[in-house]
Amino acid sequence: MIEGFTALYIFMLSAFTGYEVISRVPVILHTPLMSGSNFVHGIVLVGAMVAMGHAATTLELTIGFIGVALAAGNAVGGFVVTERMLEMFKSAKGQH
Amino acid sequence: MIEGFTALYIFMLSAFTGYEVISRVPVILHTPLMSGSNFVHGIVLVGAMVAMGHAATTLELTIGFIGVALAAGNAVGGFVVTERMLEMFKSAKGQH
């Protein structure tokens, strides 16, 4: 169980990491990066699967089903859209 | 106890944080920053105090004593030297 101060430390360090990784990104990458980080929280799929996998009642199962479908949409859609956008930047030829 | 995967996560995230924080630092700050990070690991003082505080034999106590004295030197010396160097950069007047 990740809890107490350990949880706080992980939260704080992740926040620092996320913040620092993005700092100083050029404006033209704002949209692809928004889309890319949108893809990353698609990891919610993993949680939705676990929740649905342990659902007991029909109500829980239904909500879990919706959750998994939505999460899968987040992950797959986020990937496709980001990949398509970044492909456009392929002509970069080492410049910027 | 911080162990197992939690320990790994904290280690990885701290490493990311440290790496990212330093990336893109200007050359003129290399020496003060080396000195500053030297100060930060002076936190070893805290550990040396705990080790010495629980020392049982005379040998342990002696080594603990040396450890605390060295650690205090690291922390205090690191601070003084860094502070003196950075003070030199005071005339920056908002530029660079």
Next chain:
Amino acid sequence: MDFLIQISYFAAAILFVLGLRRMSSPLTARTGIHWAGAGMLVATLITFFWPGMENYLLMTAAIFIGGVAAWWTGQKVSMTDMPQMIALYNGMGGGAAGAIAAVELLRGEFHSDIFLTLAVLGALIGSISFSGSLVAFAKLQGLIRKPLRFPLQHGINLLVFALAVGYGGILVTTGDTAGINLLVFFGLALGLGIMKTLPIGGADMPVVISLYNALTGLAVAFEGFVLNNAAMIIAGTVVGAAGTLLTQLMAKAMNRSISNVLFGSFGGEQGAEESVEGAMRPIDVTDVSIMMAYAERVIIIPGYGMAVAQAQHKIKELMDVLLARGIDVKFAIHPVAGRMPGHMNVLLAEADVPYDRLYDLDEINAEFTQTDVALVIGANDVVNPTARSNPDSPIYGMPILNADQAKNVVVIKRGQGKGFSGVENALFFADNTRMLYGDGQAMTGELIQAIKQY
């Protein structure tokens, strides 16, 4: 097995961070999404082996349905419609976080009140992000046309927010998390997302979507704590922090503040409209074609109108024609030209304009004085000299492209339409400016034909 799952999640977390890191530099951006994608794949596959799971068939069906739908829409959508698709997928993520919270609250097995609180918080944030993102999608897709403002808007929103938090508090303190209160709580949270987003203008949407993106990340992290899932905790928090910073950066690039986007009403309540002296002088295609055919240096400035007219391919053709005549052609790209950051870069790249012809504001602004023709295609605000000169103007202080310093300026637009900011553009009335009225794509096509005759 548990060890394998943990190590996979660990690898996924590392891949996410490294992927995001690579995505934030133009040189490595493309590989970044692949790294993150690999992490996602590993994490998803290993989760099938999570101990004690059931409902595999239905689960696979759900993944299939959601995944295929998203794959298909994501492939089909045109580049100009990207922002709303991001909003849609982001909303789905928020909804999923809300769904997880709902299931866990219905089951009601929490190790401590802290985890219960985190579940409720994640549900609140995730639901707001879900309904808010859907509204953002609907607006950008043109399903909702106008910013909907109602009286006492801020007050009512605040009340709903307080109620939602209050009901959340009731859930935590009573511990009765499976009753009617849960329903009311979710209803309030979803309503809040809708009401908060409805009044915001379509052009502010990129900032709003980025904000909801950060919120979804946070919701995912909170539910990660509830499920004791390190991958969710780390990925969610990283996105939460990165998204927050990105939101700030985007708002700054557009010369707005976040609170102004959320609570203000840009373009609605301007001060006295400044009057610009003089008149706009029209020109026809033949004259423009002569001017350009015998120019030495041409700078093309695309804007939102190019996106509307889908004129990028024609513009690439125009560039080729001019280059064939030995004319030096450059593109001046304003960071917030269009309706999303990097909009022009993406469109021109799609049309195969080489990246090294695109110049940033800083790189090109000094060159306008030596330029024979500055060709403005569907841009307006980003070339408005008022931003330099008039402190009362709403766009004052925004860095602009100094097109007005070129020897001749030609502006292609359909009519007297204003730009996003609604401010009159002094450039159009300048002595060295001529207006070529018409649709961006059509006019560029005619121009190409005319130039080819020389």
Next chain:
Amino acid sequence: MDFLIQISYFAAAILFVLGLRRMSSPLTARTGIHWAGAGMLVATLITFFWPGMENYLLMTAAIFIGGVAAWWTGQKVSMTDMPQMIALYNGMGGGAAGAIAAVELLRGEFHSDIFLTLAVLGALIGSISFSGSLVAFAKLQGLIRKPLRFPLQHGINLLVFALAVGYGGILVTTGDTAGINLLVFFGLALGLGIMKTLPIGGADMPVVISLYNALTGLAVAFEGFVLNNAAMIIAGTVVGAAGTLLTQLMAKAMNRSISNVLFGSFGGEQGAEESVEGAMRPIDVTDVSIMMAYAERVIIIPGYGMAVAQAQHKIKELMDVLLARGIDVKFAIHPVAGRMPGHMNVLLAEADVPYDRLYDLDEINAEFTQTDVALVIGANDVVNPTARSNPDSPIYGMPILNADQAKNVVVIKRGQGKGFSGVENALFFADNTRMLYGDGQAMTGELIQAIKQY
């Protein structure tokens, strides 16, 4: 109490990270060390309340002794001696990590073999950093004068390393951590640090010190795991990673690679010395003073010789005299002029030369062609045009200041002494260059007197 301790450590960790972050930007650097200092203070004070501790009196004495000694030396040391003091304090940190490991190994109470392994690893790394840093200190302080090389050096070092690791393995596998093996293990580790550092030249020391700094960080982190101390884990790991990157950056700024620093022998085994055509032409103070008094634009280029001669205050005076005559004076600062990064900046700041007169390589290199006099004071390698022209030169590829493009170049140095790289300098033989032989401080003083007469 435990909660208070934990929350203090948490605050300290945050303050460390934020402090380092601020230290890496010139604008906020000074506040950064204060933030980190506040974190250290809080963490240290709260540790007195750690449950079950004894030996308070001795502990306070130890802190007092170490602290006062460091305070006193740190205050007293001159700016030019900074690198060796950093080495000394860093070595103390490594020694402390080693001492913690020794105490824990003697007590022998480990929760699992993983913690035992970490303790041993930390001891190894910490001890290497301890003895290595002390050697680095001794070298820079002039206590050890020459790089000590012995035959089969790399082979022997490798052997000692293998032995140390082997003994570490014995400690872990036998679990007998309080016997003679412990002594041998520490002996080997300490010896390794000495032997690894002895052969490295004094001028490479900044890179080496930075490396040991990162190693100490890592050792502290490992001992942090052993003591279950989150503040040590995080601060140590952050420094370990930051220090590793910093080492790379420093090596790169000096045009070296880290492995070259550790295993190579720069300046020892050069190829054929290139012969430079022509002769050095001396000049006397009077001629230089006329040249400068009637110049319009002067650029001053300080180097290691300015630090040796402690000429910075005189140079500031020279600047004032020239400015009073309406002459435009700028300083061109090469990133690795001197013997540590930022060396010139620190010295000139100490002498109150305003920061906005100091220009980076990139900023000033274009200006030399419009400069009447480039005054080189104790710089050599950083103005050597060979780095641009001769691919065989050991300094080839290093970016240099283009002093040779100025109308007149005056070089103040004591004689025919070479620079750090040992390479002949073509600039000194150029037609537009004149040599003013003498100590940097004395010559600048004479120059000031002479100029004042006009």
